[in-house]
Amino acid sequence: MIDTLTLTAEEAWRLVDAREVSGAELFAAYRAAIDERDDELHAFLHVADDPGGDGLPIAIKDVIGTQGVPTTAGSKILESYVPVFDATVAARCKSHGLRLLGKTNTDEFAMGSSTENSAFGPSRNPWDPTRVPGGSGGGSAAAVSGGLAPWALGSDTGGSIKQPSALCGNVGLRPTYGTVSRYGVVAFASSLDQVGPVAKTVRDCAFLYSIIAGRDENDSTTVDVPAVELPDAEDLKGLRIGVPKEMNEREGIEPGVTAAVLEAIELAESLGAEVGECSLPRSVEYGVACYYLVAPAEASSNLGRYDGVRYGLRSDGEDFRTMLMNTRHDGFGDEPKRRIMIGTYALSSGYYDAYYGTAQKVRTVIRREHAAVFESFDVIVSPTSPTVAFKIGEKADNPLAMYLNDLLTIPSCMAGLPGLNIPCGLSEGLPVGLQLIGPQFSENILFRTGHALERALGFDGVPARLRS
């Protein structure tokens, strides 16, 4: 009997290698879990038939193109879109024998922090179905913690892997910019978008990262990536951990979140790490404003391709321009419309220097501030999200309040830095996420730190209400 709620990918792989379980049996077990629980969780937008292969099942966020399998990006404008080629990351999973379970729900075009912006309805948090799983990659996070997939791929622009992982109690990596190909991935903000793994453990997360990372000639922003080391050390001797005070003592961080993070920091110290305070004042103060200029500006350009001509929705219109404007009106939901308009405004004649140009300079300030901190520290830590999972509907009518949810995940994204979320405890019965940030290409240090902490914390990732 396979318990998909507790089985790690590493153990599943061992069972398959030892021929104790066949790949088909494993796939069937996850498929049965989907049939049992996904009516409630709505983690998947599309469930696939077993494509065969030698390896484990995997769920893939619906912004990642999968040949012959619908890829909607959570948008009506791509509702009927079926890619004719695989994204590089999907192809790499396939070549490792991974079997596609299905495509996971996302805020439309990965724009959001709750999946409530999905055109196909929100996903629900496996710990409490009245709450959001986070976003945009809430479907992938809910699938992993709900036992519907052993691991999953997400994508992260300003926190869309880390924040849902925090809210659902699993491990998620936003890799260093340039380490994972975006070829075949629906583009949102190209100087920020990164694909990354979501898993139950740091070792699973590191292994999935090793499958997808590396230079791709079809994505000229990718670079050669250092060999991935699966972490096994259980101490943190010699590691210098910085605690940025603006990211840990800020108003709006729930007391239960602060308490769990502080406990994890003390634990790190007891494992041999040197812990010291540091400061990222302007990154935190100006990060969200900077992000909500840069990302919409790039989105307004990237979403220009949805024109009703080559693929996707087409609405009626007696001439080309009317067809185009009606298609975009009918196909995009409110959040993409807001971001397209903000971005177009920020890039428009007379405003470019004041908004987009200024934001690009702030981005330099954020980069430099982080670089200075990493002269003294190997890793910096903070809560991933200022709050635990919030109620569905709580922030849905207030876009600005939703944006502030990304306060702690955004600054490192602007600097192209990798970030790992690991669960570090519960507050009000809901998971709290610890964010570990390192310099560019420091994934191995993040894995080592995350793994040692994970072992010491002993967090039970199975949602309490689903434990047998």
Added chain:
Amino acid sequence: MAGISRDEVLHVARLARLELTDEEVGKFQEQLSDIIEAISKVSELDLSDVPPTAHPLEIANTWAEDEPGPCLSAAEAFANAPDREDGYFKVPPA
């Protein structure tokens, strides 16, 4: 600089080729004004000597060999087209 007028909302929507209903114009005017006020915060910093960052990695001009490779067949390229005729994407008259 905070705030955005109704005419500016319509102007930006036109630039972005977005049809909006009257109701949407009112709703977005209010929401976008709040957002623009919040993001205008970037103008508080003195940035006179700071160069812009367009991209987080310091790489430039990544070249590839100019060699023919496999590409989509015409049937694949048209597979998702809303309308087509004789090997062309078909659209309403301009």
